[in-house]
Amino acid sequence: MRNAETVQKAYEIAKEQYAGIGVDVDKAIEALDKVRISMHCWQGDDINGSLFPDQELSGTISVTGNYPGKARNADELRADLDKALSLIPGTHKVNLHAIYGESDEPIDLDQIEPKHFAKWVEWAKERGLGLDFNGTFFSHPKAESGFTLSSADPEVQEFWIEHLRRVREISNYFGQETGIVSCNNIWIPDGYKDNPIDRVSPRKRLMEALDKAREVDYPAENTLDAVEGKLFGTGVEAYTVGTHEFYLSYAMSRGILWTIDSGHFHPTEDPGDKFAAVAPFNQGLYLHVSRPMRWDSDHVVIADDMLRNITNALVYNDLIKTTHIGLDFFDATINRVAAYVVGTRNTQKALLQSFLTPLEDLKAAEAEGDLTARLALVEEYKSFPFGAVWDYYCLTKGVPVGEDWLAEVRQYEKDVLSKRA
Ligand code: RNT
Numbered sequence: 001m002r003n004a005e006t007v008q009k010a011y012e013i014a015k016e017q018y019a020g021i022g023v024d025v026d027k028a029i030e031a032l033d034k035v036r037i038s039m040h041c042w043q044g045d046d047i048n049g050s051l052f053p054d055q056e057l058s059g060t061i062s063v064t065g066n067y068p069g070k071a072r073n074a075d076e077l078r079a080d081l082d083k084a085l086s087l088i089p090g091t092h093k094v095n096l097h098a099i100y101g102e103s104d105e106p107i108d109l110d111q112i113e114p115k116h117f118a119k120w121v122e123w124a125k126e127r128g129l130g131l132d133f134n135g136t137f138f139s140h141p142k143a144e145s146g147f148t149l150s151s152a153d154p155e156v157q158e159f160w161i162e163h164l165r166r167v168r169e170i171s172n173y174f175g176q177e178t179g180i181v182s183c184n185n186i187w188i189p190d191g192y193k194d195n196p197i198d199r200v201s202p203r204k205r206l207m208e209a210l211d212k213a214r215e216v217d218y219p220a221e222n223t224l225d226a227v228e229g230k231l232f233g234t235g236v237e238a239y240t241v242g243t244h245e246f247y248l249s250y251a252m253s254r255g256i257l258w259t260i261d262s263g264h265f266h267p268t269e270d271p272g273d274k275f276a277a278v279a280p281f282n283q284g285l286y287l288h289v290s291r292p293m294r295w296d297s298d299h300v301v302i303a304d305d306m307l308r309n310i311t312n313a314l315v316y317n318d319l320i321k322t323t324h325i326g327l328d329f330f331d332a333t334i335n336r337v338a339a340y341v342v343g344t345r346n347t348q349k350a351l352l353q354s355f356l357t358p359l360e361d362l363k364a365a366e367a368e369g370d371l372t373a374r375l376a377l378v379e380e381y382k383s384f385p386f387g388a389v390w391d392y393y394c395l396t397k398g399v400p401v402g403e404d405w406l407a408e409v410r411q412y413e414k415d416v417l418s419k420r421a
């Protein structure tokens with residue numbers, strides 16, 4: 001167990017060291033504390049959901065592993081999220097998918113209503129959490145052809161348009177009820193395994209379907225639509241209808257958020273630079289922080305260079321105000337509550353490191369053309385004691401310091417998770 005006095009002492013020393021380079025650690029902590037991270041509910045049950053519990057996951061994404069104790073229903077999922085949230089400093093958001101609705105009678109995705117999410121709303125309100133949302137355009141018989149919103153079959157397409165209409169209404173309800181804007185992220189798996197002849201028509205259909213589903217205007221303080229593109233997925237290697245270029249064009253022309261999932265790019269690309277590239281156009285962003293391992297593998301987020309590049313781009317360029325940060329990973333080979341804690345705390349730690357940067361000095365060095373100082377200083381600052389500041393932040397927020405949270409997850413596993421069949 002970490003000793004509070006030691007944490008306090010280390011913080012005082014760190015504070016002094018950072019003050020030496022003109023950084024106010026308390027301001028950095030304050031900035032970090034304001035950032036709500038949207039924790040994706042689907043890490044807790046391998047994207048299973050509660051509307052169709054027996055439906056297999058499909059739609060170009062997959063979860064591997066069978067670690068015991070996954071949440072079997074929404075109540076268990078909320079309990080697991082509560083556990084994870086108790087080990088993460090700050091106040092956050094939870095990101096729901098349409099399949100996480102709760103209904104006494106069987107309903108389909110074109111019948112979901114706000115009332116099917118009332119339990120989630122009540123739960124979120126009690127905890128001061130925001131709620132983001134996603135339509136579920138996969139794991140469904142009507143998605144089996146491989147096409148949803150871009151389907152050439154009018155009946156199939158209309159089903160998904162109606163789904164999206166309802167999803168937007170529910171997202172608006174989330175914002176209204178919680179008082180925190182709800183981002184409504186749209187991702188569809190549509191595409192072909194092999195090279196198509198006609199690459200344009202499915203995209204025209206997708207554009208028209210999105211426009212149709214988005215006819216109703218909701219207040220921007222309640223809900224914001226976001227569109228998430230992708231290069232490829234399993235089974236749609238040749239052609240994805242909703243690519244990055246498609247959605248960036250759509251988002252720009254419709255004035256909505258563009259979603260960047262860091263797993264959807266080649267490992268040599270820097271997702272952080274993409275925010276900066278669209279920043280001059282005032283483009284609002286939604287972010288899925290993920291970790292690609294050779295491909296879009298959705299590994300739990302770790303403290304790697306990609307993550308640092310992302311948080312640096314956000315903080316150094318003051319894009320944090322126009323960016324909504326969500327997580328998107330799924331690993332069923334480890335304790336799922338631990339996965340949440342690792343991924344969320346890592347994202348926060350990376351943000352804190354970015355906030356602990358003497359930006360004015362570095363910007364001045366850059367402006368003066370002193371590229372030597374820029375490189376030398378950035379490298380030295382990497383070994384500044386940000387961990388002491390992080391530990392202190394955790395201490396003041398009443399969450400476990402350092403690795404202490406693991407013992408709590410182990411206990412929860414013993415008391416709760418291991419009892420699930
Ligand atoms: C898939 C997208 C999408 C999903 C979730 C479950 O590649 O990243 O965000 O992960 O909708």
Ligand code: ZN
Pocket residue numbers: 228261288328
């Ligand atoms: Zn994503």
